[in-house]
Amino acid sequence: MSKKIMFQGTGSSVGKSIIVAAVCRILNNQGVVVAPFKSQNMSLNSFITEDGKEMGRAQVVQAEAARVNPMVEMNPILLKPTSDIGSQVILNGEVFKNMEAMKYFSAKDYLIPHIKVAFEKLESLFETIVIEGAGSPAEINLRSRDIVNMGLAEIVDTDVILIGDVDKGGVFASLYGTFLLLSKEEQKRVKGFLINKFRGDVSLLMSGVEMLEELIDRPCLGVIPFIQDLKVDDEDSVTDRFTAKSNNAIKVGVVKLPYMSNFTDFTVFDLEKDVNLEYITEPLALETCDLIVIPGSKNTIHDMRYVSESGMNQAIYRAHRKGTPIIGICGGYQILGQTIEDTFGVESKEIKINGLGLLDVHTTMSEEKTTRQASGNVLSNFFNIELEGMKLSGYEIHMGITSHLSDSVRPFMSTDKNEHDGGISADGSVLGTYFHGIFDNDNFRHTVLNNIRTKKGFKTSDESVDFEELKDSEYNRLAKHVEAHINMPLLLKILNESRG
Structure with a gap:
């Protein structure tokens, strides 16, 4: 069976997608045949695979980072909002039906076998699978219907790394609170935590890191500084592109x-x-x-x-x-x-x-x-x-x-x-x-x-930028940035001891 690790966050937009992409490229650079996985994605950004299947764009980015072709099995469920309370449900790359939220949640038992089949397909093809959660695993009102955070971790039996976003403020409270809201069995899956999007002098943060390590008895795998101007597709729910402006001609x-x-x-x-x-x-x-x-x-x-x-x-x-x-x-x-x-x-x-x-x-x-x-x-x-x-x-x-x-x-x-x-x-x-x-x-x-x-x-440009080459160089820049600030030996140790 494949080795596997799951990255969950204390909330939306903490950087799970980008961290997964970075880890995929780091592992691939080490010669590992790796693939991303996210059981359920909600996004209006999608992509069509070579065999005509529709999947979330975030997993396409992660597949590109892993240097593999995107496969719909990497994202078997895609929710495309059509109203404030309803979405078009894409299952295994094809339209399943339009559903309101409550009806979708009641379909958990129907959806789980499809998630298992998709994950097993990836296990048959790849040495390692890097899994992304969605939102927060501490949404206790949704836990009984969860198929994307700790519910998924149970389905595929994987260990978990928690990610907190220091840029939002309250990173220690969010990591500590998330951990405490998990059940004892869920806490056992958590092998460590990451702090993402740090700006400033990291030495000022370290006393808090050490206290949190002691409080939850889990190691910090790294403090990742904020990376500027990364030219990689991001998710529609969290992007800052909509407010970006410049004085370009x-x-x-x-x-x-x-x-x-x-x-x-x-x-x-x-x-x-x-x-x-x-x-x-x-x-x-x-x-x-x-x-x-x-x-x-x-x-x-x-x-x-x-x-x-x-x-x-x-x-x-x-x-x-x-x-x-x-x-x-x-x-x-x-x-x-x-x-x-x-x-x-x-x-x-x-x-x-x-x-x-x-x-x-x-x-x-x-x-x-x-x-x-x-x-x-x-x-x-x-x-x-x-x-x-x-x-x-x-x-x-x-x-x-x-x-x-x-x-x-x-x-x-x-x-x-x-x-x-x-x-x-x-x-x-x-x-x-x-x-x-x-x-x-x-x-x-x-x-x-x-x-x-x-x-x-204005003067015309004689050279056209090669988009594919630039994207690949950005994945390398991302991987180099994350690798410099993450404890890769510890992450590899967790992977090697993973439940697979």
């Missing part, structure tokens, strides 16, 4: 929809030194954008209503009249059209809504979800940018089928499925596509940005 504005999905489509802009990526919440902020992007959505009708009621629609129309290029991705493509219809109530209780009308297309929500990796050749130029014939790759995740209503909209791409994808308006200034990850194509991003640079009178 080119402003790419992403309309921040309430149910925005896959904002990882835009992480790549962090690599462009002269680009300011801003998530727009005020209509007036669209006036200074050089490129406007309407992102994906998990509830397109709800988000279209937001666009109308917030005044974003009028700001987008003004930008369009001014000549600002506009790109819609997936749900954003649907929002650019004339109408969106959800007869089956797939995403919304509202049956039909008018879109922005910038593309002459109509979308009907279907009961079948399209999930696939795909590639295509560009058929039409966008914004007078020479793109025709360019090869692009990405992945599709959508419930809708979008039809062109007239010849005024031209297909954007011819795909490897012998289909057309997306559309471009007659004047060439509005583009819609179902391809997530389109900006990850270095040639596409480089060409579009250079066109904007030229129009603004």
Whole structure:
């Protein structure tokens, strides 16, 4: 059986995902064949595997750090919120059903066998599995239905390391309180703790570390300093990207929809030194954008209503009249059209809504979800940018089928499925596509940005950043940072003595 270790946190956003990614890369650098695992993830950031299965983006990051291909078994349950109390449940990479929270919790007995099968598949393929919990294991009101923290630790019989976030304040109380709220049997699984996101002089913290070690009779495996400007995808519930701004010369504005999905489509802009990526919440902020992007959505009708009621629609129309290029991705493509219809109530209780009308297309929500990796050749130029014939790759995740209503909209791409994808308006200034990850194509991003640079009178860039190479170097930077501050001999000792 595989060796295994689980990282649980005192709460959300303490850095579990990043620590797991770092440990995966550290172990891989040591020659270990390692894989990540998280039984249940709640996120609107997802990815499509080579075999067309949908999984949480955090486990994709961890798989990349481990230098292995993402597999849906690494995240067998993905919850994609569709309302304040309900989510679309993705089970083993496919849509299971939409469920409200109470109904989902009652499905524990049905879900556990699927978790076991997924984990056993990983055990058959990998030497070591690094497991991530969710939220806090001390949510005593949810313990009887837990399948992602101590409940999961029991299912797969693993030891646990607790992570506390010193940046939030109260790290000793959160670690101590979490430990005390665990049952005696659960406490036995805890082999140590980590303190994450430290800033300042670590010597000032050490007396507290020593007292906590004595109080809970568990060792501290390290104090990890805060790492600056890490260019790695993060989770939608904890990111600080939405408030980040800069004074860079080119402003790419992403309309921040309430149910925005896959904002990882835009992480790549962090690599462009002269680009300011801003998530727009005020209509007036669209006036200074050089490129406007309407992102994906998990509830397109709800988000279209937001666009109308917030005044974003009028700001987008003004930008369009001014000549600002506009790109819609997936749900954003649907929002650019004339109408969106959800007869089956797939995403919304509202049956039909008018879109922005910038593309002459109509979308009907279907009961079948399209999930696939795909590639295509560009058929039409966008914004007078020479793109025709360019090869692009990405992945599709959508419930809708979008039809062109007239010849005024031209297909954007011819795909490897012998289909057309997306559309471009007659004047060439509005583009819609179902391809997530389109900006990850270095040639596409480089060409579009250079066109904007030229129009603004700036020097064009001769070199396009290789996104895949930079991501790999960031995983190495993360691993080096964590390895320098974690007691790896002790962690390896815990792994070698693990219950596997």
